[in-house]
Amino acid sequence: MFTNGASPGGLSSTNPLRDVRDRRLPRVAGPCGLVIFGVTGDLSRKKLMPAIYDLANRGLLPPGFALVGFARRDWEDQDFAQVVHDAVKQHARTPFRDEVWKQLSEGIRFVSGEFGDKQAFETLRETIRDLDEKRGTQGNHAFYLSVPPKFFPDVVRQLKETGLADGPEHAWRRVVIEKPFGHDLASAQELQRIVGEVFDPSSVFRIDHYLGKETVQNILALRFANEMFEPIWNRGYVDHVQITMAEDVGIGGRAGYYDGIGAARDVIQNHLLQLLALTAMEEPVSFDARDLRLEKLKVLNATHAGKDISRSTARGQYVRGWQGGELVPGYLEEEGIPADSITDTYAAVQLEIETRRWAGVPWYLRTGKRLGRRVTEIAVVFHRAPHLPFSRNQVEELGQNALVMRIQPDEGMTVRFGSKVPGTSMEVRDVTMDFAYGESFTESSPEAYERLILDVLLGDPPLFPRHEEVEASWRILDPIEEHWESHGKPDTYPAGTWGPRSSDEMLARNGHVWRRP
Template identity: 70%
Template sequence: MITSNTPRADNPLRSDDDSRLNRIAGPSALVIFGVTGDLSRKKLMPAVYDLANRGLLPPGFALVGFARRDWADEDFEKVVHEAVQEHSRTPFNEDVWAQLRRGIRFVQGEFDDPQAFERLRSTLDELDRERGTMGNHAFYLSIPPRSFPEVTQRLRESGLAEARDGSWSRVVIEKPFGSNLQSARDLNDVVESVFPPDAVFRIDHYLGKETVQNILALRFANQMYEPIWNAQYVDHVQITMAEDIGVGGRAGYYDGIGAARDVIQNHLLQLLALTAMEKPYSFNAADLRLEKEAVLAGVRLPKDLATATARGQYTGGWQGGEQVVGFLDEDGMNPESITETYAAMRLEINTPRWHGVPFYLRAGKRLGRRVTEIAVVFKRPEDSLFALSQTSDLGQNALVIRVQPDEGVTIRFGSKVPGPVMQVRDVTMDFGYGHAFTEASPEAYERLILDVLLGDPPLFPRHEEVELSWKILDPIEEYWESEGKPEPYRPGTWGPKSADDLLARDGRTWRRP
């Protein structure tokens, strides 16, 4: 049953949805290009099963794989079954699987083969008749970006991109959305020449995470935070995405991309936009995008990029009790590569709410631990009643949103130490999803695939957001390319010295999560 999302007049952010009712996708088929890849096997196919297991897909739902493998439908069915058994979040249910498997099909072909797309069209026509998918087709491009133009053009030539007789046809694109502003514009031009803008869904899986969506709930469903969410009270904001692994088997992809293009341009700038945006009129796609775009348009780069940015490459050494190789020694890596595995930058947002508040973004591999978080650090009280000796162990108040792992929120504040004297030090209050809710959080791809099938796009960036992000990053990338090699840093540390210097110049330090 699909419930109304029309906001109530007295509160635009309030909805008439009954939280006990789920939004179930209508008749539809999902076609996955690149179905033999890791993303499909580990995330997409398990997410489809989990949606079916939760009762969120229609009984006649169809899943179609497209790849060059010489498989029959039964071969692909086995692949899906193995992926579900190994990676699904919900328990395996034979009845759910029996229903899902009846709609599984496979089409063999190359991306440049028009006959393969004719076979795909025939398969979808057959599913429309036999499974009642009613011409509603979503095409998931889990393929390298260089193949996007060819596949979308083939979809147009075969007539699959055109919605017919009240049905819909949508395309889903995985990041990266280009490698700079011009390539992003070229890609958008190609895709939107085939599909209308409201039928193009750009997947940023971070936006499907419960804790990312909780940023909106934390800010706008609570009275206590929003009044102090501004330059009068906030000293600075730190947004961190740290990984404790190296590039491993992704060396070929990662060389020439780097940490900034890989995750800052999309994930971290989206987190910045959600953290800094003004209250939207409603939660519909147009209103959310309007506020996020206003933030990204207001981002300003410091004039001196040498002192406002840092980049590094991890070397070989010991991490977690084992010897690991350096970035330049990874299999398939160019030993002369100047690609960064660590990137940090200082940004400011030229809006009344955030004027003068620095936003520090950092992302890297082979760091101290795996963590993604947003830390809003508040200013110290202007007039303190306490002597310096009484607050020597007291830091700045902070609200930390943990995106992964251990999803939740931590608040750091000062409290009196038990005893006869007045001594104040930091304490924390923790909220964890795993402790507060009995139901496990859905995987991000469950939410995002369901949104595609429902045609509900609030969590998907439009091309305007993508281009604004590249406008922020392109000058930094151009400066780095002119500077030569990044600074080395040891595995298991928190990045190069230049990153610490970046904050030290402002009298601040990075958090150690």
């Protein structure tokens, strides 16, 4: 096992999803290897390779762990090893240690080829057999599809035809699929059919990296490890809920992927609906994968947009504006974007959850590019007090109580409530009480991909949405996308602002306003 002298303190002993058999012990992967298709992309370089090194550095990978890269580049093993080395040096979370790198690098291999090239997959099969013999991986391998969705079927079929999807007896083979899982319900079901013909459902891991974040997992701890919240976590006390994922960057070099997909498909269908499900679901019987999924699926199946989609949704597209003291281009001015594109870079929806707990409570979800700042948060906003024994001027600066869970950055939680202003007169004003991860814990939080890759290698699926959840999410979003496609262009908003005016109007109809994070 890789070791660095560190104790298991890097693993949060308070995490409810840790090994219930002994929370003090770290979970260490057994003999195995990981094959990454598309190793030349940003995801692999910035997230996957550094996460693998960090797992090794924390002693959570076996000594014979193997990493195989598959891409079109004309590289030898040592060329790929240098790419991994540079990525680790630049992006790893833990310190670089020569002894850890030496042991990890001995298991690095590279296979050059196209996704439709059967001979390349035959070479991959021989490479894996060689690693089983020399590194002791025992036939246990996961295939990570860090490739555009259009290549998923090609890769999965090649894995089947070359026998790579089936390992030796008593060995496991798993496939990891990055979002998006289709672009609508029909395509998601077709993708599920293709993957399901090759891999057993228990061997398919759909990555939603947001579910690997410590602060997302802390939603479960906040709700179900504390008695103080449950009595007020319902329609009797909650006025509305806002879930925001705002980015202050544009599309960068993702024009080929992003145009035609848009903000709603890219973020709301997966990240934000998963956050909604975790916030709204009933308490599961246990934190096993099946029980968690059952409660999340109940919520998603009960969720829908309002009957009048034109009034309960808003979409926008950023235009040129000032951000961070710099004049930045509009979406239609970005390289590779057609001049007549109607792709949404901002999307906001009002959803209803038809359950006894949440009936009548609006859930507002929004996401966008080129907004005021980068932030992801869940704000549970409570009803105003039914009676205030104060004069109007004493409480004119008093808002509604709110509990805000900050996912990124500055991970933590804020509670907003009213307090008397010091002085001889009675004046009540909003104050906040903050909890910050960085100030309350000495343990460092692992990156989301560390947790998720380790879970794949362990075969531990609680944080991975099953196809039923994916399809339920598309059933929520598809009617909205169909409505937008038949109603012209999105509204515009200047870069550096908080979205189009129609988004504010959507909330104003219910007497609400967006939080300014």
